[in-house]
Amino acid sequence: xxxxxxxxxxSQRAAMMPASPIRKLVPLxxxxxxxxxxxYHLNIGQxxxxxxxxxxxxxxxxxxxxxxxxxxxxxxxxxxxxxxxYRNVGYDVDPNDIVVTTAGSEAIIFCMMAICEHGxxxxxxxxxxxxxxxxxxxSGVKLAPLTCRAEDGFHLPxxxxxEKLINDRTKGIIYCSPNNPTGTVFYRxxxxxxxxxxxxxxxxxxxDEVYREFVYEGEHTSIFELDGISDRAIILxxxxxxxxxxxxxxxxxxxxxxxxxxxxxxxGQARLCPPTLEQAGANAxxxxxxxxxxxxMGEYEKRRNVTYDILMQIPDVVCRKPSGAFxxxxxxxxxxxxKFAAWLLTDFNYENETTMIAPGSGFYATPNxxxxxxxxxxxxxxxxxxxxxxxxxxxxxxxxxx
Amino acid sequence: xxxxxxxxxxSQRAAMMPASPIRKLVPLxxxxxxxxxxxYHLNIGQxxxxxxxxxxxxxxxxxxxxxxxxxxxxxxxxxxxxxxxYRNVGYDVDPNDIVVTTAGSEAIIFCMMAICEHGxxxxxxxxxxxxxxxxxxxSGVKLAPLTCRAEDGFHLPxxxxxEKLINDRTKGIIYCSPNNPTGTVFYRxxxxxxxxxxxxxxxxxxxDEVYREFVYEGEHTSIFELDGISDRAIILxxxxxxxxxxxxxxxxxxxxxxxxxxxxxxxGQARLCPPTLEQAGANAxxxxxxxxxxxxMGEYEKRRNVTYDILMQIPDVVCRKPSGAFxxxxxxxxxxxxKFAAWLLTDFNYENETTMIAPGSGFYATPNxxxxxxxxxxxxxxxxxxxxxxxxxxxxxxxxxx
Numbered sequence: 001x002x003x004x005x006x007x008x009x010x011s012q013r014a015a016m017m018p019a020s021p022i023r024k025l026v027p028l029x030x031x032x033x034x035x036x037x038x039x040y041h042l043n044i045g046q047x048x049x050x051x052x053x054x055x056x057x058x059x060x061x062x063x064x065x066x067x068x069x070x071x072x073x074x075x076x077x078x079x080x081x082x083x084x085x086y087r088n089v090g091y092d093v094d095p096n097d098i099v100v101t102t103a104g105s106e107a108i109i110f111c112m113m114a115i116c117e118h119g120x121x122x123x124x125x126x127x128x129x130x131x132x133x134x135x136x137x138x139s140g141v142k143l144a145p146l147t148c149r150a151e152d153g154f155h156l157p158x159x160x161x162x163e164k165l166i167n168d169r170t171k172g173i174i175y176c177s178p179n180n181p182t183g184t185v186f187y188r189x190x191x192x193x194x195x196x197x198x199x200x201x202x203x204x205x206x207x208d209e210v211y212r213e214f215v216y217e218g219e220h221t222s223i224f225e226l227d228g229i230s231d232r233a234i235i236l237x238x239x240x241x242x243x244x245x246x247x248x249x250x251x252x253x254x255x256x257x258x259x260x261x262x263x264x265x266x267x268g269q270a271r272l273c274p275p276t277l278e279q280a281g282a283n284a285x286x287x288x289x290x291x292x293x294x295x296x297m298g299e300y301e302k303r304r305n306v307t308y309d310i311l312m313q314i315p316d317v318v319c320r321k322p323s324g325a326f327x328x329x330x331x332x333x334x335x336x337x338x339k340f341a342a343w344l345l346t347d348f349n350y351e352n353e354t355t356m357i358a359p360g361s362g363f364y365a366t367p368n369x370x371x372x373x374x375x376x377x378x379x380x381x382x383x384x385x386x387x388x389x390x391x392x393x394x395x396x397x398x399x400x401x402x
Numbered sequence: 403x404x405x406x407x408x409x410x411x412x413s414q415r416a417a418m419m420p421a422s423p424i425r426k427l428v429p430l431x432x433x434x435x436x437x438x439x440x441x442y443h444l445n446i447g448q449x450x451x452x453x454x455x456x457x458x459x460x461x462x463x464x465x466x467x468x469x470x471x472x473x474x475x476x477x478x479x480x481x482x483x484x485x486x487x488y489r490n491v492g493y494d495v496d497p498n499d500i501v502v503t504t505a506g507s508e509a510i511i512f513c514m515m516a517i518c519e520h521g522x523x524x525x526x527x528x529x530x531x532x533x534x535x536x537x538x539x540x541s542g543v544k545l546a547p548l549t550c551r552a553e554d555g556f557h558l559p560x561x562x563x564x565e566k567l568i569n570d571r572t573k574g575i576i577y578c579s580p581n582n583p584t585g586t587v588f589y590r591x592x593x594x595x596x597x598x599x600x601x602x603x604x605x606x607x608x609x610d611e612v613y614r615e616f617v618y619e620g621e622h623t624s625i626f627e628l629d630g631i632s633d634r635a636i637i638l639x640x641x642x643x644x645x646x647x648x649x650x651x652x653x654x655x656x657x658x659x660x661x662x663x664x665x666x667x668x669x670g671q672a673r674l675c676p677p678t679l680e681q682a683g684a685n686a687x688x689x690x691x692x693x694x695x696x697x698x699m700g701e702y703e704k705r706r707n708v709t710y711d712i713l714m715q716i717p718d719v720v721c722r723k724p725s726g727a728f729x730x731x732x733x734x735x736x737x738x739x740x741k742f743a744a745w746l747l748t749d750f751n752y753e754n755e756t757t758m759i760a761p762g763s764g765f766y767a768t769p770n771x772x773x774x775x776x777x778x779x780x781x782x783x784x785x786x787x788x789x790x791x792x793x794x795x796x797x798x799x800x801x802x803x804x
Contacts, residue, residue: 007633007659008573008604014516020671023474050467059679060462065452067649067683072425102504102651105673114416118520118542134672140520140542171410202410231409247469247678249504249651257409269422270536271507275677276649277461281469 017137021130021362022375028345029356037349040380040388043341043356045180045326047379049244049296051285058284062277070276072268073261074100074252078283082252085286089212091224097254099264102274104210104238104251105131108174110267111234111253112139114260115204116171122206123165123173125156127329127363127370129180129208144170145365150331150373153320154182159193166201173198174236176208178215181363181375182329183304183322188221195226195233206234210241210251211325213293216301218323230256241326243285244296248278300326303378303385310389311376314396328376329360334399337361337374344395355391418539423532423764424777430747431758439751442782442790445743445758447582447728449781451646451698453687460686464679472678474670475663476502476654480685484654487688491614493626493637499656501666504676506612506640506653507533510576512669513636513655514541516662517606518573524608525567525575527558529731529765529772531582531610546572547767552733552775555722556584561595568603575600576638578610580617583765583777584731585706585724590623597628597635608636612643612653613727615695618703620725632658643728645687646698650680702728705780705787712791713778716798730778731762736801739763739776746797757793 022044029039073079079095086093101107116122118140124132126145136143144165148154156162162173173194177186191207198205207223223233238251251274253264308321311330319330334340338359348354360373376392378385424446431441475481481497488495503509518524520542526534528547538545546567550556558564564575575596579588593609600607609625625635640653653676655666709730710723721732736742740761750756762775778794780787 007661008517008606010516010661010665011519011522011573013519014665017665017668017672019668020474023671044471046468046471048468051469055469056464056467059464062458062461065458066448066450067453067457067647069446069448069648072422102677103673109673113540114412115410117413117415120413131672131674134669138515138669138672171413204410245469246471247675249675249677259409259412263412263416263419266419266421267536267540269425270419270533270540271505271511272533273649273651275504275651275680277683278677278679281679 013137018133018362022358025341025345025356028342032345032354036352038353039345040353040355040384040391042376042378042380042388043358045241045377045379046246047241047244047326048381049299051245052243052288052292054284054287055243055245055281059277059281062280067276070273070279072273073265074098074274075276075279075283078279081283081286086254091222093224093254097256097261099253099261099268100274100279101251101253101268102271103240103249104208104236105135107236107238107251107253108132108208109135109138110264111206111236112136112141114263114267116141119169120171121167121169122171123162124365125175126365127154127181127360127373129176130362132174133365143365147366147369148182150318150320150329154179154184154329156186156190156193159197162194162197170201170203172204172206174206174208178211178220178324180211180325181327183325183327185215185218185220185324191221191223192226195229198232199228204232204234205229206236208236210236210238213242213297214300214326215324216297216304220324232257234260239282239285243288245281245285248282249275250278250282300378302382303380304328306382306385307376307378307389310386310393314393326378328378329363329373330376331373332396334372334396337372340399341374343399348395348398350391350394353387353391355388355395357392415539420535420539420764424760427743427747427758430744434747434756438754440755441747442755442757442786442793444778444780444782444790445760447643447779447781448648449643449646449728450783451701453647454645454690454694456686456689457645457647457683461679461683464682469678472675472681474675475667476500476676477678477681477685480681483685483688488656493624495626495656499658499663501655501663501670502676502681503653503655503670504673505642505651506610506638507537509638509640509653509655510534510610511537511540512666513608513638514538514543516665516669518543522571522573523569524573525564526767527577528767529556529583529762529775531578532764534576535767545767549768549771550584552720552722552731556581556586556731558588558592558595561599564596564599572603572605574606574608576608576610580613580622580726582613582727583729585727585729587617587620587622587726593623593625594628597631600634601630606634606636607631608638610638612638612640615644615699616702616728617726618699618706622726634659636662641684641687645690647683647687650684651677652680652684702780704784705782706730708784708787709778709780709791712788712795716795728780730780731765731775732778733775734798736774736798739774742801743776745801750797750800752793752796755789755793757790757797759794
């Protein structure tokens with residue numbers, strides 16, 4: 001008798017927890033690599049930019065001999081310097097407005113739980129960062145998707161469309177700008193519309209701003225710059241992308257709502273603390289100034305242009321040039337992007353190289369949406385990116401010739 | 403108008419999330435320190451033993467320049483070496499039986515969610531590790547407490563008492579051995595009783611074994627050594643105490659149940675990965691051998707003896723000498739341990755020094771239980787511990803003379 005024939009059943013939420021569309025093709029990529037094929041990873045937002053030396057130096061010079069628990073709400077010196085960082089970018093933030101979390105993931109999960117009962121709803125523009133689906137299963141919060149279209153550059157539909165989604169159980173609206181997966185930087189007017197709606201219907205407004213600095217055209221508008229919602233505005237943040245330190249797992253929540261800060265601190269006490277050593281590193285990278293961001297953003301802008309230009313050489317691709325983050329969401333001329341992404345790994349290569357992309361459907365909550373879309377993360381250097389995008393172009397041709 | 407008068411309400415679970423009894427007195431301790439009083443921290447399981455050099459060397463010699471995401475289920479080399487560690491201590495564990503988590507906290511939360519629906523129940527011997535209360539609020543799992551008594555050395559009551567707690571919604575039994583907060587090492591027969599009950603009633607059995615090596619009398623029995631439950635046995639583990647690396651936030655789940663491993667991997671994908679750099683350190687400390695544990699456990703045994711001996715000099719204290727971990731749970735001759743613990747910080751000092759302990763009630767789910775009990779973590783060196791315990795003794799006398 002096999003073990004799993006006799007074991008108790010797992011929960012419905014175990015069954016509902018989705019496999020990551022960004023990661024579910026990893027076994028196929030591993031198999032390709034075992035056959036000697038080089039795989040360009042445009043599927044995951046893992047930048048190749050080195051983590052700043054200031055991070056590594058802080059880690060290497062860490063003086064305590066005991067790697068001890070930190071404060072549940074984050075190390076005091078780190079919260080102090082984080083508040084300075086926010087004030088530098090122009091927001092009125094005090095250390096006591098900040099709760100440090102184990103990456104942006106925990107920031108979102110804690111806020112969902114603090115704001116919503118099991119069964120309550122949050123509105124989210126889709127396509128959205130795919131792991132919101134997982135956080136929704138963990139927290140028992142239903143996501144009410146607000147569909148945005150490639151043809152509109154994934155900007156928001158009219159505010160009346162958002163309002164139609166609000167019901168008795170709606171407790172908040174969560175958005176990401178600059179957006180993952182679309183690269184769209186929402187306009188101030190769009191966001192102020194959401195803010196006004198949040199006030200009108202007594203909702204929280206949550207802004208995932210981890211790509212704040214990654215803007216190539218126009219301007220980033222922070223939720224902290226919107227009018228009339230300082231009692232219900234929540235920044236969800238992380239150092240992962242800003243300082244190319246995805247493995248550090250250091251994020252935070254920022255809000256002027258004292259009750260929420262107190263609540264999040266109690267949530268934080270339950271899991272004790274975020275990683276100590278990596279907070280020391282995170283604290284050090286806060287000293288990186290404009291030069292750092294200018295160099296990094298210049299590099300990403302070049303990559304965006306290369307990616308977009310090659311995409312535009314492919315007939316029947318639909319997308320508008322994104323203004324921020326490091327992703328492009330595009331409609332491809334393929335019957336099924338899931339199958340196509342898998343096929344690139346299992347059945348295609350060009351001079352022994354292939355490209356891995358993330359199928360679009362996993363970024364939507366509405367069923368049967370985004371089936372011909374993919375997310376491309378332009379996180380490789382320009383030379384590799386050119387090769388990877390040309391492989392994608394050749395792949396589409398070959399796929400449709402099968 | 404104040405911000406919080408206008409803000410939307412938070413959830414019921416926000417209200418239910420308890421403040422940690424281990425940490426809620428921290429502001430009082432901070433105030434005492436500001437008055438120039440030295441505070442001995444026996445309230446929290448933060449050892450003063452240095453994290454091994456092998457950890458620090460691995461961190462300092464980390465070669466990658468990009469601190470990148472790791473695998474969601476943990477870095478492959480770390481899972482491989484963890485499996486070796488478990489085989490060394492005698493359990494049949496393969497790397498594929500392991501999912502690395504962000505500390506033991508996440509291991510427990512993920513398992514609660516994977517096994518239980520919102521509203522399902524888990525049985526837990528009480529007093530229990532206080533943060534199980536927080537995990538229960540986060541996961542929506544109701545804890546059904548099985549009360550153990552100081553007079554019995556906090557061993558389990560007869561199995562018939564456990565069986566009485568089982569109902570339609572019971573999905574598992576979770577225990578900790580060697581126990582936090584009592585120091586009790588459960589006997590093999592007690593645990594086999596739980597295992598038989600789990601099989602009879604189709605429940606999962608979850609064992610928090612983070613203090614595995616901390617045994618001064620008798621023997622630790624792992625859940626992996628029990629008969630007939632390999633399909634439903636779950637080890638919850640962490641490096642925090644074993645290698646004095648509480649701030650690293652590296653834990654794991656170990657189970658032969660494939661469906662559970664697959665489910666936990668999907669939960670892990672939602673939050674991307676545990677901290678990368680600290681897994682490199684965790685991997686390195688696995689090379690610490692018997693010498694390391696002999697030295698560390700010898701030190702803890704001395705501390706236990708000091709703590710217990712001074713406790714026994716205090717009239718009317720009830721506790722039995724604990725066999726493991728680094729905690730003693732004791733009934734003190736005070737009217738209210740919450741008040742007494744606060745009073746030690748606000749109104750008492752001996753030669754400008756005082757002692758911080760964790761009030762007992764927070765370690766119980768049954769209301770009005772443990773009101774005269776405290777948890778003492780013997781995590782300081784013998785000299786400091788003697789001073790701290792003598793202050794406690796003097797404090798009890800002074801408190802009862804008020």
